[in-house]
Amino acid sequence: MEGRAAAAHDAQPESQRSAANQKLNMEQGHWLLAKMGKKVLRPGGKELTLQLMGNMSIGTKDDVVEFAPGMGYTAALTLAKHPKSYTGVELNEEAAALLRRKIQGKDRQIVVGNACNCPLKSGTADKVYGEAMLTMQADHRKAEIVREAFRLLKPGGLYGIHEIALVPDTMAEADKKQVQHDLAVTIKVNARPLTRAEWTHMLEAEGFVVESVMTNPMHLLELPRIVDDEGFWRTLKITWNILTHGKARKRILAMRTVFRRYESSMRAIAIVARKR
Numbered sequence: 001m002e003g004r005a006a007a008a009h010d011a012q013p014e015s016q017r018s019a020a021n022q023k024l025n026m027e028q029g030h031w032l033l034a035k036m037g038k039k040v041l042r043p044g045g046k047e048l049t050l051q052l053m054g055n056m057s058i059g060t061k062d063d064v065v066e067f068a069p070g071m072g073y074t075a076a077l078t079l080a081k082h083p084k085s086y087t088g089v090e091l092n093e094e095a096a097a098l099l100r101r102k103i104q105g106k107d108r109q110i111v112v113g114n115a116c117n118c119p120l121k122s123g124t125a126d127k128v129y130g131e132a133m134l135t136m137q138a139d140h141r142k143a144e145i146v147r148e149a150f151r152l153l154k155p156g157g158l159y160g161i162h163e164i165a166l167v168p169d170t171m172a173e174a175d176k177k178q179v180q181h182d183l184a185v186t187i188k189v190n191a192r193p194l195t196r197a198e199w200t201h202m203l204e205a206e207g208f209v210v211e212s213v214m215t216n217p218m219h220l221l222e223l224p225r226i227v228d229d230e231g232f233w234r235t236l237k238i239t240w241n242i243l244t245h246g247k248a249r250k251r252i253l254a255m256r257t258v259f260r261r262y263e264s265s266m267r268a269i270a271i272v273a274r275k276r
Contacts, residue, residue, distance in 0.1 A: 029187030029255055030070070030132065036241040036248060039073050040229035042131045043164045044216035044268025046073075047228065049131065051214045052270040053077050056127055056160045060084060065152055067115040067130030067145065072099050074131060079103065083127075087120065089113050116144035118152065125152045129160035136189045146206045153275045159208060164193035164218060165269035171195060179262050186251075186258045196269060208273035218266040221256040 030041045040046050053074065058064060058081040069075045069088040078086060085107035090096040091114055099110045113119045115130060128149045134142045149159045166176055183191040194202070200210050219225040227235045242249050259266070 027251070028189050029251075030189075032248060032251055034071055036245070036252070037234065037238045038226075038230065039071050039234070041070060041220075042074075042162050042268070043135075043218055043220060044162060044214075044270060045220065045225050045229045048162060048214060048216040048268050048270050049074055049077070052129070052131070052160050052162050052272065055212045055214070055270075055272040056129060056158055058083055058127055062126040063087075063124060065089065065118075065120065065125045065128045067128070067149070068133040069099055069110070070095060070132075072102050074129075075099070075103060079108070087111060087125075089115055089118050089120070091115070116141060116148050118148055120152055122151050123154050125157060126154060127158050127160070128152055129158075129162075131162035133163075134161060135163045135191055135193050138190065138192060139194075142192075142194075143202060143206065146202060146208075150207050150275055155275055157275045158211075158272055159203070159275065160270065160272045161199070161203075162268070162270040163199065164191070165199060165215065165267050166193050166195045166265060167267055169195045169197040171265065175265070179265055182258050182262070186255050193266065199269060199271060203271065203273045207276050209276060210271060210273045212272045214270045216268045216270075218259055218263065218268050221252065221259055 027035070033041055040049070042049050058078055060082050062083045063085045064078055064083045064087070066075055066078065066086070066088045069090055075086070075088055086103070086109070088099060088103065088110045090099060090110055090112060093112055096110050096112050103110055111119055115133065130145070130149075134145060137145065146159075153159060166179060180192050183193070196213065196215075200213070203210055223235075226238065230238060242252055
């Protein structure tokens, strides 16, 4: 089988192989990992997502909105709580189509839209959350998304985020820019993580009261975290996929190198805030 696969690859025109490799090289890091079989793509892993969802206290009376549900891992956790309604707002049409196959039923929907300008009515949600998305936005766009969460929520509603935080809060601007630059280069997204103080200030500036802050090491690509997030057998599958896709392996190892280089400067952070 391996020989046939190699022969089929060699039979491809050079232009097709070149185009495929170029596409892989430009793939955003989280989608590349998803193609290798990784389901949990959040900075703090399953552990921090579970803490976030625990503090969101989603129940059967809640109308819930999720920004950028991606592969649908956290959506499944939410739906297991049997909320009154669930709406996922997904910008990527391909991801939205995949999610619609998984998420069906009365008062469950996936809409294609931008989290900073949702096609949803104001004051209709009890809980809004988004993970691993604000970090990838410019600072003014972060504020727009937070403002949109505020618009969607009913008074007293909860907003949860799960992102990357720079440490310490006193990190020099030059050091911040270096981390942001190296992350952007390796994951092919204009990543702009903030410090814990900056994340909380942004939420408070848009009218939220921060209720809880949780952190976890940024170990997304470390083997113990992968096993904890994905389980033993899926970890084997992911490892095999990476080992047998040379271009992907090179990209993923480069990502892990950057994560390790800045291990002491980055943490995963989850915050739950309440609308005033």
